[in-house]
Amino acid sequence: MKMSDVAKMANVSPATVSRVLSNPDLVSKQTRDKVLEVIDKVNYQPHIVARQFRTKVTKTILAVVPDITSDFFSEVLRGIEHVAINEGYQVILGDTEHSLERESDYVNLLLQKQVDGMVLLTAKLEKERLEELAEHFPIVLACEYIDGLNVPTVSIDNISAARKATEHLIHLGHKQIAHICGPMNVILSRDRLRGFRQAMMSHDLDVDPSFIQEGGLTIESGYNQMTKLLALETPPTGVFVYNDEMAMGAIKAVKESGLQVPEDIAIVGFDNLKMSMVIEPHLTSIDQPKYDIGQKAMNLLVQMINKEQIKKRSFVMKDELIIRDSCGGKARSTMPPKASL
Template sequence: MVSIKDVAQKANVSTATVSRVISKPEAVKEETSKKVLKAIQELNYQPNVLARQLRRLETKTILVIVPDITNTFFSKVLRGIESVAVSNGYKVILGDAGNDVEREEEYLNVLRQKQADGIVMLTARMETGVIEKFSVDYPLVLACEYIEGSTIPTVSIDNVSSARKATEYLIALGHEKIGTITGPLNVVLGKDRLKGYTQAMARHNLSVEPFLVQEGTFTFDSGYNMMMKFLALSNPPTAVFAANDEMAFGAVKAVKSRGLRVPEDVSVIGFDDIEFSAIFEPPLTTISQPTFEIGTKAMELLLKLMNEDEITRNQYILEDSLIERDSCTRNNA
């Protein structure tokens, strides 16, 4: 079945432009309109009139889907989304997927049933084809998590380079035996942050033994348990990169439970810079994401989709920063 995306590719325009040619031809340049109409005719594209009509029945409501509502990282992202939404007359409702892909898919019905006008997804774990197909007919923006090669508007940081930066910080402090507690490796953030770690180690000719990589679940408990595995080694790592702050907190607790000290015995660096990182003991060195800005940019993109305005860029990569605190120190061994 021919989709609006097929027409856009053939005419070399955006899907928003195709949509405007169909619904508001007077708003499109004549030359562009002719290209799109020719593509529609050649492909025998049949517009989804029902979906378009339903979209015009505004609810002035936005749905935001988070993978895990207990993860405090998402609070500032949500604030950013809501600040733009409210100023434009929209209210925000929250859907907690609970790290369940099936529940993620169920939330898409909120738009199908016309209970919201658009979706910002802070999780992207369902099958790529499902999200891609849905995004053709309904306004959808991805933030934080992402799909490689997708044309869906996306806002995030470069998680590979950020993780590489964190690992190289530990290397610059003289650490050579560095462990990592990854996120789930079936999730893009887990894979990308592991990739950044391995790139940094390879760049400095440091070996990554299998026992130096332990898979966590982005939770405090998994950070604690994986660090206990490191500490059980006869020659444990002198530093650990945890792929988020929650796991870093768990790792620090594990070190202390063994009567050891952070950073004197083991340096620990996290990722996300959630609010508790600054007041944790010791204050956590971490990678800070521009969470509020991720939220505001995602909502601005969603507004453009809902208004059928043209989006010139599909992917926005925002800058992260390394926050130095007290959980890392030089390795003098």
């Protein structure tokens, strides 16, 4: 059943059918109703791929995420999807699992015109490659970023957030503070490390090189790095951990060593995942507006697709330190029926 069939049945030309479908005001109410009736009767569905082919717009975008399994990214994905639905876009999921190659493969969908644009939640690609791509296709970066890259980017200020987290520990009186950081080849890890260092420095606190432990991004990795820290002659009394998942591993490690959080060791995480409300003790963490980041990024992308000019390059969303129990100094929180998790 194609459009010309419908046209025949309604005694009009295919053009008219096309118009009632995508430009109804151009056709008189009478014939519009007639056509609609036929469409309804035969249950006609336009062949979207034919339309995409003809119009060169696919109404689908690509979302490239480093790890679909992570609570963090699935939240921003949801933000993306919501505005996608509102704007009539489909989203193709590209889970790279942190692989540069996979990221590179997905980017091909742009070149092949399978998608109208792309939001990248990871940025392992070379700056030049990305810049070149961005000249030809709508692209927005979210969460991660690349220095000096001329592509709209939405994220939080990781440096200041890390500083804030570290200073929380400092204000609580800690002096022996360690940092379990993420992989140094991702810029966010370097930023958070930098924020940590800035905070320490501005309070005249030394940072022992062995107090900086580079980890992966998993619970296990947090566990492992924490046990290294615990094995030190004088372990830290506070540690700022790259993200909540690793922080959970870290907490597990200190508990198993017979020590307590926060009494013996205070811990602050990053990302404010759902889990941080349920682990014992409840995790003090930096909240990123994950959903909003996704929304903002997707909104920017559709603006770009619509050729609207975007004045700013960088959109920084506001983060917030959520103080719970893992650093002490505050009453334990309970969970009211409608707790904001």
